[in-house]
Amino acid sequence: MATSEKVLESLELAGYQAAGASTRAAALVLLAAQRFDLLIIDTLMPDAHDLAGYQRLADGSAPVLFLTDPTSLDGLCPWLSLGVADYVLKPLRVPEILARVQVLLHDRGAARPERTPRQAADLTLGDLILNDATCQVWRGPRELSLSPTEYRLLRCLLLHPGQVLSKEQISRNVWGEDRARTENTIESLISRLRRKVDREAPPLIHTRKGFGYWLGAGEGVGGP
Numbered sequence: 071m072a073t074s075e076k077v078l079e080s081l082e083l084a085g086y087q088a089a090g091a092s093t094r095a096a097a098l099v100l101l102a103a104q105r106f107d108l109l110i111i112d113t114l115m116p117d118a119h120d121l122a123g124y125q126r127l128a129d130g131s132a133p134v135l136f137l138t139d140p141t142s143l144d145g146l147c148p149w150l151s152l153g154v155a156d157y158v159l160k161p162l163r164v165p166e167i168l169a170r171v172q173v174l175l176h177d178r179g180a181a182r183p184e185r186t187p188r189q190a191a192d193l194t195l196g197d198l199i200l201n202d203a204t205c206q207v208w209r210g211p212r213e214l215s216l217s218p219t220e221y222r223l224l225r226c227l228l229l230h231p232g233q234v235l236s237k238e239q240i241s242r243n244v245w246g247e248d249r250a251r252t253e254n255t256i257e258s259l260i261s262r263l264r265r266k267v268d269r270e271a272p273p274l275i276h277t278r279k280g281f282g283y284w285l286g287a288g289e290g291v292g293g294p
Contacts (some may be wrong), residue, residue, distance in 0.1 A: 072114065073112055073114075073137065074090045074091075074092060075090070076164075077090070077110060077137070077164075077167060078090045078161075078222050078240070078244065080164045080168065080242065080243055080246075081168075081171070081241070082114060082216065083226060083229060083230065083235075083239065083243050084168050084229065084243075086171070089104075089137075091093065091289065092115070092261065094115060094116065097115075100233070102188075105132075107132055107175060108132055108133055108134075108135065108136045108171060108174055108175055109132050109133070109135070110134075110136075110137065110167075111134060111135070111136050111137070112134045112136075112137045112138075112176050113136055113137065113138040113139070113142045113145075113146075133155060133156075133172060133174040133175075134155040134156075134160065134169055135155070135156050135157065135167070135174060136143055136155060136156070136157040136158070137157070137158055137160065137167075138157050138158075138159065139146065139159060139160045139161065139164060140159060143157070143191060146195065147239070153264050154193065156173070162246070163246035164242055164243055164245075164246030165222065165245075165246045167246075171249075176189055193228040193229065194228075194229050195228060195274060195285060195286070195287070196272075196274065196287055197209060197210040197270070198267065198274060200224060200225060200226070200228055202225070207221065207224065208226075208269055209267060209269070209270055212269075214266050214267065215266070216263070216266065217262075219244060219245075219259060220262060220263045220266070222243070222244045222261060223244050223259060223260070223263055224285075225261050226240065226243045226244065227283065227284070227285035228285060230284075230285075231284075231285050232284060232285070232286045233284060234278045234282045234283065234284045235282045235283055235284065236281065236282040237253060237256045239282070239284060240256055240282070241269050242284070244259070259274065260277075260283055263275065272287055274286065275286060
């Protein structure tokens with residue numbers, strides 16, 4: 071999967087509305103058509119490999135997150151010194167990208183991913199509540215003790231209730247790696263999370279054999 075496609079999918083799974091372009095010319099068309107709260111620029115994008123190319127893309131109306139390598143950092147110094155930009159070094163890790171996006175949007179005062187009124191403060195499904203501000207999770211009155219990896223998996227599932235997520239999608243969004251984790255690793259993680267979340271009825275974590283996993287209050291298949 072290309073870098074731009076991977077980043078777009080990760081942003082959408084995290085609840086953001088995102089659009090992408092593979093060249094500077096295509097990006098300029100997007101920018102002319104709509105307003106964006108944040109720009110993410112790959113320094114290896116064709117025809118945008120220098121400071122002048124970045125200036126045409128980023129006119130100062132939105133913060134910029136650069137996806138770059140150490141050899142390109144010197145050219146980004148004018149942007150970084152202004153405090154309106156940040157960067158993530160390659161090889162890319164999705165959790166790091168999402169963390170930098172959240173910081174840049176928070177500093178600008180932009181809205182977090184849209185949620186329903188019921189989810190204004192938390193991500194919820196029935197009696198399952200995940201609080202992003204405190205990184206705490208409850209099932210009814212019981213607070214769940216989750217590892218960071220289990221938390222990221224549950225958050226990913228909660229952002230897309232009822233949607234089947236493949237093992238490849240889970241791997242990218244939990245570990246942020248291009249190479250998928252082994253099936254046994256993902257199945258083990260799902261099993262650990264299911265034991266903590268589904269102690270109470272009804273079970274919320276379900277398996278769609280051959281496709282992946284989904285979160286919901288409907289009928290599902292048990293097991294990893």
